[in-house]
Amino acid sequence: MCRFVIYKGTSPVQLSHLLTRPIHSIINQAFDSRLRLDRRRPMNGDGFGVGWYDSVHDEELGPQPCIFTSVTPAWNNINLTRLAEKIKSPLVFGHVRATTAGSLSLDNCHPFKHGKLMFMHNGGIAEWERIKRNVQKGLPDFAFAMVQGNTDSEWAFAVFLSKLPDANAQTFTVQVLRQAMLDTIAAVNGYADAAGITEPSLMNFCVTDGDTVVATRYISSDKDEAASLWFSSGTTFSEDADGGHYRMSKADKRENIIMIASEPLTFERADWMEIKTNTMVVITPRFNVLQIPIIDKFSAPGTVRGTEFAHEKGFLNPRKALSSLVNSSGH
Amino acid sequence: MFTDETAATASLSRNLWESEAAAGTFAPSLAHSLHDQRSVLSLAASDLYIFCGSQSQDIQVWDRRSLRLKESLRGHTGAVLALAYAEDRKWLFSSSGDSTVRIWSTTTLTPVYVLSPYLETGAGDLFSLAWAPSLQTIYVGCQNTSLQWYDFNSEHHACGAQSAGDTPASASGTSTPRSRAPHKFFDSYPQYERRPADIYANNGASSRDISPHSDRGAPPPRAYLSIPAENVVDSAHYGYIYCMVLLEGGGDSEREVRLVTGGGDEFVKIWECSVSGTPNELHAFECNSGAIYSLVVRDETIYAGCQDGSVKVLDLETKTPVRTVIAQEARGIDVLSLSMIGVDLYACSANGLVQRFSASFDCTASWQAHNGIVLSSIITYENQNNHPYLITGGNDGNIKIWELASISDEDSSARGSQALSSLDSHASGTLLFALDKFVSIPSVSSSPGHREDCRQAAIWLKKCFTQLGAKSALLPTVEGMNPLVLGTFSGATARTKQSKLRVLFYGHYDVIPAPPEGWDSDPFRLAGRNGYLYGRGVTDNKGPILAAAFAAAQLLATRALDVDVVFLIEGEEECGSTGFGKAVREHKDLIGHIDAILVSNSTWIAEDTPCITYGLRGVVHCSIEISNDRPDLHSGIEGGAVVEPLLDMVQLLATLTDGQHQVQIPGFYDSVRKQTDTEKELYKRLAAITGGSPSSLSSRWREPSLTVHSIDISGPKNATVIPGTIKAQVSVRIVPDQALDAIAKSLCLHLETSFKHLKSPNKLKVSVEHTADWWLGELDDFWFKALQGAVEEEWGVEPLHIREGGSIPSVPFLEKEFSCHALQLPMGQSSDQAHLPNERISLDNLGKGKSVIERFLATVGQKGVLSPSS
Numbered sequence A: 001m002c003r004f005v006i007y008k009g010t011s012p013v014q015l016s017h018l019l020t021r022p023i024h025s026i027i028n029q030a031f032d033s034r035l036r037l038d039r040r041r042p043m044n045g046d047g048f049g050v051g052w053y054d055s056v057h058d059e060e061l062g063p064q065p066c067i068f069t070s071v072t073p074a075w076n077n078i079n080l081t082r083l084a085e086k087i088k089s090p091l092v093f094g095h096v097r098a099t100t101a102g103s104l105s106l107d108n109c110h111p112f113k114h115g116k117l118m119f120m121h122n123g124g125i126a127e128w129e130r131i132k133r134n135v136q137k138g139l140p141d142f143a144f145a146m147v148q149g150n151t152d153s154e155w156a157f158a159v160f161l162s163k164l165p166d167a168n169a170q171t172f173t174v175q176v177l178r179q180a181m182l183d184t185i186a187a188v189n190g191y192a193d194a195a196g197i198t199e200p201s202l203m204n205f206c207v208t209d210g211d212t213v214v215a216t217r218y219i220s221s222d223k224d225e226a227a228s229l230w231f232s233s234g235t236t237f238s239e240d241a242d243g244g245h246y247r248m249s250k251a252d253k254r255e256n257i258i259m260i261a262s263e264p265l266t267f268e269r270a271d272w273m274e275i276k277t278n279t280m281v282v283i284t285p286r287f288n289v290l291q292i293p294i295i296d297k298f299s300a301p302g303t304v305r306g307t308e309f310a311h312e313k314g315f316l317n318p319r320k321a322l323s324s325l326v327n328s329s330g331h
Numbered sequence B: 001m002f003t004d005e006t007a008a009t010a011s012l013s014r015n016l017w018e019s020e021a022a023a024g025t026f027a028p029s030l031a032h033s034l035h036d037q038r039s040v041l042s043l044a045a046s047d048l049y050i051f052c053g054s055q056s057q058d059i060q061v062w063d064r065r066s067l068r069l070k071e072s073l074r075g076h077t078g079a080v081l082a083l084a085y086a087e088d089r090k091w092l093f094s095s096s097g098d099s100t101v102r103i104w105s106t107t108t109l110t111p112v113y114v115l116s117p118y119l120e121t122g123a124g125d126l127f128s129l130a131w132a133p134s135l136q137t138i139y140v141g142c143q144n145t146s147l148q149w150y151d152f153n154s155e156h157h158a159c160g161a162q163s164a165g166d167t168p169a170s171a172s173g174t175s176t177p178r179s180r181a182p183h184k185f186f187d188s189y190p191q192y193e194r195r196p197a198d199i200y201a202n203n204g205a206s207s208r209d210i211s212p213h214s215d216r217g218a219p220p221p222r223a224y225l226s227i228p229a230e231n232v233v234d235s236a237h238y239g240y241i242y243c244m245v246l247l248e249g250g251g252d253s254e255r256e257v258r259l260v261t262g263g264g265d266e267f268v269k270i271w272e273c274s275v276s277g278t279p280n281e282l283h284a285f286e287c288n289s290g291a292i293y294s295l296v297v298r299d300e301t302i303y304a305g306c307q308d309g310s311v312k313v314l315d316l317e318t319k320t321p322v323r324t325v326i327a328q329e330a331r332g333i334d335v336l337s338l339s340m341i342g343v344d345l346y347a348c349s350a351n352g353l354v355q356r357f358s359a360s361f362d363c364t365a366s367w368q369a370h371n372g373i374v375l376s377s378i379i380t381y382e383n384q385n386n387h388p389y390l391i392t393g394g395n396d397g398n399i400k401i402w403e404l405a406s407i408s409d410e411d412s413s414a415r416g417s418q419a420l421s422s423l424d425s426h427a428s429g430t431l432l433f434a435l436d437k438f439v440s441i442p443s444v445s446s447s448p449g450h451r452e453d454c455r456q457a458a459i460w461l462k463k464c465f466t467q468l469g470a471k472s473a474l475l476p477t478v479e480g481m482n483p484l485v486l487g488t489f490s491g492a493t494a495r496t497k498q499s500k501l502r503v504l505f506y507g508h509y510d511v512i513p514a515p516p517e518g519w520d521s522d523p524f525r526l527a528g529r530n531g532y533l534y535g536r537g538v539t540d541n542k543g544p545i546l547a548a549a550f551a552a553a554q555l556l557a558t559r560a561l562d563v564d565v566v567f568l569i570e571g572e573e574e575c576g577s578t579g580f581g582k583a584v585r586e587h588k589d590l591i592g593h594i595d596a597i598l599v600s601n602s603t604w605i606a607e608d609t610p611c612i613t614y615g616l617r618g619v620v621h622c623s624i625e626i627s628n629d630r631p632d633l634h635s636g637i638e639g640g641a642v643v644e645p646l647l648d649m650v651q652l653l654a655t656l657t658d659g660q661h662q663v664q665i666p667g668f669y670d671s672v673r674k675q676t677d678t679e680k681e682l683y684k685r686l687a688a689i690t691g692g693s694p695s696s697l698s699s700r701w702r703e704p705s706l707t708v709h710s711i712d713i714s715g716p717k718n719a720t721v722i723p724g725t726i727k728a729q730v731s732v733r734i735v736p737d738q739a740l741d742a743i744a745k746s747l748c749l750h751l752e753t754s755f756k757h758l759k760s761p762n763k764l765k766v767s768v769e770h771t772a773d774w775w776l777g778e779l780d781d782f783w784f785k786a787l788q789g790a791v792e793e794e795w796g797v798e799p800l801h802i803r804e805g806g807s808i809p810s811v812p813f814l815e816k817e818f819s820c821h822a823l824q825l826p827m828g829q830s831s832d833q834a835h836l837p838n839e840r841i842s843l844d845n846l847g848k849g850k851s852v853i854e855r856f857l858a859t860v861g862q863k864g865v866l867s868p869s870s
Helices: A026-031 A078-086 A126-139 A141-147 A152-162 A174-194 A308-314 A319-326 B001-014 B414-422 B425-441 B448-467 B542-557 B579-587 B647-656 B677-690 B694-701 B740-758 B784-796 B810-818 B843-866
Strands: A003-014 A050-051 A066-070 A090-097 A113-114 A117-124 A202-208 A215-217 A229-234 A236-241 A245-249 A257-261 A279-283 A289-293 B029-036 B040-045 B049-054 B059-063 B069-073 B080-086 B092-095 B101-105 B110-118 B126-130 B137-144 B147-151 B223-226 B243-247 B256-265 B267-273 B280-286 B294-300 B301-306 B308-317 B321-327 B335-341 B344-349 B354-358 B362-366 B374-382 B385-396 B400-402 B469-476 B484-489 B502-508 B527-529 B532-534 B564-572 B596-599 B609-614 B618-627 B705-713 B725-734 B763-772 B800-804 B821-824 B840-842
Touching: A003 A026, A003 A117, A003 A202, A003 A215, A026 A090, A050 A078, A050 A117, A066 A078, A066 B448, A090 A117, A090 A202, A090 B469, A113 A152, A126 A152, A126 A174, A141 B126, A152 A174, A152 A202, A174 A202, A174 A215, A215 A257, A229 A245, A229 B069, A236 A257, B001 B069, B029 B069, B040 B385, B040 B400, B049 B080, B049 B092, B049 B385, B069 B385, B092 B126, B126 B448, B126 B527, B126 B579, B137 B243, B137 B810, B243 B448, B256 B294, B267 B294, B280 B425, B301 B335, B301 B740, B308 B335, B335 B385, B344 B374, B354 B374, B425 B448, B425 B843, B448 B469, B448 B484, B448 B542, B484 B542, B484 B579, B502 B542, B502 B810, B542 B564, B542 B843, B579 B810, B596 B810, B596 B843, B609 B784, B618 B647, B618 B740, B647 B740, B677 B694, B677 B800, B694 B800, B725 B740, B725 B784, B740 B763, B784 B821, B784 B843, B810 B821, B840 B843
Parallel strands: B029 B527, B040 B080, B040 B374, B080 B126, B110 B223, B126 B243, B243 B294, B294 B335, B335 B374, B502 B564, B502 B596, B596 B821, B609 B800
Antiparallel strands: A003 A090, A003 A257, A050 A066, A050 A090, A113 A117, A117 A202, A202 A215, A215 A279, A229 A257, A236 A245, A279 A289, B029 B400, B040 B049, B049 B059, B059 B069, B080 B092, B092 B101, B101 B110, B126 B137, B137 B147, B243 B256, B256 B267, B267 B280, B294 B301, B301 B308, B308 B321, B335 B344, B344 B354, B354 B362, B374 B385, B385 B400, B469 B484, B484 B564, B527 B532, B532 B840, B618 B725, B618 B763, B705 B725
16 A cells, blocks of 8 residues: 655645655655554555656657656655755655565556656555456557556556547546546446456546646445545645644635645644545646545445455455455555 | 705715716725735624634734724634624624634624534535525535535524533533544554554644634633534535525525535535525536636626636526626636625626626726735625725735725615715715825925915815815915915804804914835825824824814704804914914904814824823024135135134034033023922823823923024035035924013024124124914813813713923914914824824724814803803
């Protein structure tokens, strides 16, 4: 189970305000995750990745994001600290990884990209090895060829690309990205159904084209809570007290900064809102945050979902790891 | 006939000085601005207060009459995003980024309840509020897209009330905040501690408590309430619910209550509401214009302010969009707030502009209201009359109050009687309007360049007196000096002719120069900020003149003026009142018999206690010139060979005082009145108020003094020149019982004698330039008591009796000329900065100053009728 953070702002953020400085920054989450109860090995130390878009569009550089990944632990990477102090971006994806099995490899570090698009995942597709061949069979060549690593996450991105009318388009509408995300989840659920898999999959996906962000907090279950997902919005996010005590302030009705994260970056209760399970969060190019329920057979409005499953997935069960998590190393 | 007069008075606010035809299309004028430190996100108003919710957690409460900050409502720990005033309950609802709704009493300005939404902080920021009086229900629009409500109607329904009493309404104030449950994340410990979350984890910055139970030093509320799970519509929108507005009646049934919500998902939704029932979605309009930030409703039409700079007009009856009004052409300039009065729609935008649209959607006005973003707006009415104001709040930290034209579709025949009954409150607006005009004329008497402005000020003032019901005329003084303005308000004829008393009000329409350095706003444009009016002359002396004139006019209009009030306003006061005495003597017939003189040309000694001035010092201004009748010389060539005039001057000036700063003019102190014990006692008391020392007061008020103002030299003023001519300015302040002429003479004599002792070949010229006598009021007569009573009744405290160190030559002059006593009523506060940058007067002092004069005139009028012999 990994941790990720997304920033989208009207003005570029210095990466350190997300990655290194806040009291519960993504780097701190890497070694002191509070919403993952993996007591045996509580670290997200199996590499990390940061992807960001340019503050100013440059013809020569193109519209695609830049991605920096490493297999070293995020808290121990001096290059990450140095880059975070000197890079500013209006749209950032950050990810720390905890492989539960599988290879520790640069190819398996999130985020992944294709053209303008960037994608990351927190969770795991249940019994991935049983549907992997069918998923791959269903992909068009370009999507199949895109995959470099061997994680369920990257294959899920390939499925997402296959659901777009044109994965290489110059622009994507909010509606197109929303629909492709729903189609991706539906497709994965379809493969699992066909294979008779009953164990729920945790599908906290996020994708962006540099303008719109679409993220999901999803589980293919009507009884359990999905892996955690939070967001915060406001006008300025700045250090209010020493020790990384950042605070979101609101000087406007509108939002200038929107962050989505597996765990809040600070302990300011009023600054963070939990996204409901089986909800799609959309940050529109004009900084509106939409929270859209994902309606399918796993919607269960009004019922109280259990939290055990997500915890269990974080809690490394050796037998389960052997039976179901082989190769599903991405999260 | 009488109605005509008052109608004319009322109309003073509108069309006397501006084209009547164009009046309707003008942008509203800025009546006042209030300053908060941070972004102003929300506004509400009750009869007494303007409430302002800002980025800084507190709700500022401004007094509507004085426009001064009354109170800060403390409790929220996040930005205050929405306010709603419940007139029926006298409650203010506030919602915040801290995920609480707080309910305040608008009579006691204390907390009543704290209401937590379902899921508490899980509901996120609470963006919008609407109060339904008929359902006694508050609706809350949340960041987590839910629409929640709480019913204050049925007391048994006070679910989740955490209080010692059975019901929130009967709670006795002994509420016990519930112990909150630890949060799995926010109250967690680092993993290596292997410790379950508890409420003592203290992860946040230690100083901050963001629970609903944080009261930040304010008294605790009666009870803590929670919205139950069943009072929630989840996903009411897919975006944040930014705005909502309530529609009561007007639909299919009179009792129907509908709620209109607007969200970040570009939808406007209509909900049918009933007591304790889940709002039922009647219709959803997809606007496709970005987020909906604001809503207003008129009849069956909804106006929605959108993110793309447009206003969508939606028809409720037919459930169709009617049209799109483009307020801001440029993309990204969002319409953040809408307000409506009559058929006029005001759209407030992110670029600081406010635009007015007519019923036919023509843009009839557009003006820059704020530097930055206009975030909020409301319409209020001044008291009961229909004088409307638009109040806007921006991220520049300002709250601005814009005066709107009165509702024009009012039946004009009804207006006459209405004007009569509402003259009181209306007139304060008119007074400000008149003062605005008066201040805008830069009548600087010391500058020849402003000679025409001074004349225009005199003409304007004459017209103003006439409009207010006085007989008015300009009286010339000496050649090249500004004229006097004479205005006579005639009281009702008394039963016996000789019993009608006549009061003379003396003032001056000229001002001292106001170079723009140091001013926060144009000195010659009246600017209202935080309860003060700023501008050159507002306190010295244009404000007090108009307050007195409006007081007389008010009595006249209500047939309560039983004295004659004669305004005698000069234009040379700041330049020594040249020609004033002569002109008064010449026009004495026109002025007529006078029983008392009233002057209002000074300030209190402190900020909060009203004062009456009963003493002034006199002054002798003297210029001294020493010259050697030669051109300026080179000191290297001639130095030592000439007796230098400047050295003579230094010697001469040195003879004026000794080492202890005692004035050495022979007999100077001889007739200074001895300080009595009562006087000493008074200075002690006043010193405690001003925070100064009693000796400083007595030195300034009742001891004479001598000042050397300047020494001026001829020539190029460089270090190798011996100047040939030296001029110096010296003045002496004199006090009772020093004789003005004797002091002036002995000053000159002393200078001449001292100069002779120098045995200098140079020449001395001494001349007395102008003088003013000291003045002491009569504290025991009927007039003083009437004024004292008027101040006491109006302010509710006994006024302090003070003196002034300065001099007003005309006061003792007028006393002598008309053989009666003068009264001095200071109107402004000690911080008014007369003669300095940012001269100001508080609205409260101006308004109450007018009322004091009104009371005074009414009292002496009564007295005049009852006992003509006084």
